[in-house]
Amino acid sequence: MAGVTEMTARRRSPSPLLTRMRDHSPGLVGGLTGGALAAGLGLASFAMLVMLLWILSPYPDSGPGGAMHVAAALWLLAHGAELVRTDTLSGVPAPLGLPPLLLLALPVWLLHRAARDATDGGGEDEDDDYDTDDERGLAVAASRPLAAPRTAWTGVVVGYLAVAAPAALYAAGGVLRPSWLWTGVCVPLVAVVAAGAGVWSAYGRPGRPLRRLLRVLPAGARPLVLGPDGRPGVATRASAAGLAVLLGGGALLVVGSLAWHGAATQAALLRLTEGWSGRFAVLLLCVALLPNAAVWGAAYALGPGFALGAGHAVGPLASAPAPFLPPFPLLAAVPEAGQGAPVHWAAGAVPVVAALVVGWTVATGALSAERAGTGPGSTRADVWSFGRTVRAAALASTLCAAVFAGLAGLAGGPLGAGVLSRFGPVWWQAAAATLAWLGLLAIPTAVGVRAWRCRSSRPEEPRIGKQREDRAEGTHGPGRLRKGARLGRGRFTRTGVAGIAGVAGGAEAADGGRGAGSARGAGSSGGDEGAEGFWGAGVFDGARGAGAADGPRGAGAADGRDQDPETDFGLYDFLPSDPAPSDRSAPPESA
Structure with a gap:
């Protein structure tokens, strides 16, 4: 096994010269090639279909040359160009200008794809052959599209028309001759619109070009046609x-x-x-x-x-x-x-x-x-x-x-x-x-x-307000508990505020007697003053008093570090965070 050369599935990165040539490849040349290829594929598709029908026909009216002329004429007809039929019984040329709309889908799709590929630089799958972790490969992929939109669009249109013009001249020698006026208008129009849509799609369908086109509309109608996020209005x-x-x-x-x-x-x-x-x-x-x-x-x-x-x-x-x-x-x-x-x-x-x-x-x-x-x-x-x-x-x-x-x-x-x-x-x-x-x-x-x-x-609005009132019915006044409230119902006075030092029950809550506890604010050292701190006069009432300390901390005072603010008060954050100051002179009500 010593003579076996170790092989891996990882390919080497391309040479720097090849990378520079790819990065600086002219977009116009790629657009010209893509447009010519789109026109050639469209002509070839029509030619294959017509030749197949000519071969299968038991009574062909003409030879292969006539079938090819008909294929070129049908390709122009698919773009909307009008044809002129010369072999009529009266000898007078008759126009033929009813284009099958389904045939238009093939040239439009080929042009759209050619413009999109030309904008992408034609190297969409080149980086798949080497390691994707390569920094150079990631930089090249991030720098696409390589070609400017106008350059790619111009190249595709010119390349497409460079093939369409000889095709029209060739079709003029058959029985179905193109009308030069309609051919000169319809074929370039289809090429311009379809190639422009392809370039626009390659750049992520930005909304700026459409907004420029919509300047002819009143200002109030533009958002209805195109939304602010670039989507249809x-x-x-x-x-x-x-x-x-x-x-x-x-x-x-x-x-x-x-x-x-x-x-x-x-x-x-x-x-x-x-x-x-x-x-x-x-x-x-x-x-x-x-x-x-x-x-x-x-x-x-x-x-x-x-x-x-x-x-x-x-x-x-x-x-x-x-x-x-x-x-x-x-x-x-x-x-x-x-x-x-x-x-x-x-x-x-x-x-x-x-x-x-x-x-x-x-x-x-x-x-x-x-x-x-x-x-x-x-x-x-x-x-x-x-x-x-x-x-x-x-x-x-x-x-x-x-x-x-x-x-x-x-x-x-x-x-x-x-x-x-x-x-x-x-x-x-x-x-x-x-x-x-x-x-x-x-x-x-x-x-x-x-x-x-x-x-x-409209009836939903009072219902929403009623729900809020029901959720806040635990407080009859600022800082006061509802009389008769119990621990199991989760009554409270104010929402949680960042920086609260702790919540504590009173000495009576620790003994399970009255259940009216007091909470000290940040920096309180505990004692028998019964002051309410940040939370007003009492937080929970009941036999046990939430957060009441029964250890050596003092009479009902609990340090905030023993409490979990998110667990205790996170469910009540939808209440107003700064209600009116409570009446500190009033003693807490007992259960």
Whole structure:
């Protein structure tokens, strides 16, 4: 065994040159690499999916080059860019601008992750290979993030666009050509917002950048949007809750309508294509369009509905006859043309529930200070006023309407020219309907819930005062014991004070006779004066007298060192620590 080299699981620390290179690695280069890698991964994902469907298709319309062009075009469409289809029957190019919202999640997630890693310096796991007790390793870990936020953000955006531009040029050679105006606006916008969110997340989500953006709002509305601790304010939380109810209710409406028209949905899937590979592709497209369908269902519940072609609106009150459309499964959920029935009007329950949730959330935030007002150190002045509650509910309704308007604009778009130029909800109509529903119902709900809870909490105040009086009923006056009090009940006169020398019973308490003891203050030497010291005339009464000394210390005098202040008086610290001075002339009452 002498020739065996001793091995350990501990690795040596990196060389100083490698450490310096890592510490001074330029953040711009890391950002450029991360942005280019995010764009490449997104393109590769779309290319793999399209190539798989092309391989499985029994009737491919083009070769591998055509499939790659379609993949690049779909990647641009996922960012919101509008495409132009050239292979139409009429020969006139037709726009295609209805992006599946689920496809947008992949580019946004890749950009967010690339920006966060670029800000961290790309060395998040490098220190795991050597000892964590190394001072150099701890110093390097504490010095992260290495890259400045602007440097990392600029590098990711530039690197992403450096790959997106050649991809757009490549897609222009296929049958689905990108619109240069929409591509030049949507792709950089997605890159800027997603990369900025990644850098902000890497720095711990500080509140200062958001406060700078909120300077356009009035000073009274800023705390409602962003709290002082950097967390979302009451209006932001309420608007998010209302938006979640709207989208969830819209999705339930779509799923319920698909189940109600189950036969038509199945027939549309079987008629659209015959091969199982084609049906699989149609199912994937339906899944990608489910977020769009949820927004459409929410717009239908709000009242304005959505358009199935120019001039063909579908709503709960009335539905215009739709133009000739292909048998797509999701379109089977569209109600029949004609006047609305009570079952269609029941969709109005979705915005009603959303408004109630918004109002309830605002009222909960308004009453949080009142709940804290019953605790120590809290005041009733922090309770929101009537006007502030109304402003918070109105601001939450406005924020929810603004966000839903943006989603409505993204969820729709053209599918062709002429009558097919408009599909989906109209953003400004959806915003107006959302603001009307929430504004009319959320504000009264918030005010009513706040008033009801304030009224229900008022009877608790006398009860709290009564409890305090019951706890202090052992003293009829300053420094006096209640007549007839006994030792087992723990009666007392004053709370514990730091620096008390001791508590003692009188000579009578030591003998078990009268039980009226006296306590000497700090520095008392004992005696037969019967003075009360710091504690007034007597502390406990009874047959034994708490703290009475029966040893050689004198007549009923006990040194404070024999007492445990925390044990004897810690339970009574909630009483006033400095009551009125006692009447020393009055003798203690006997039991």
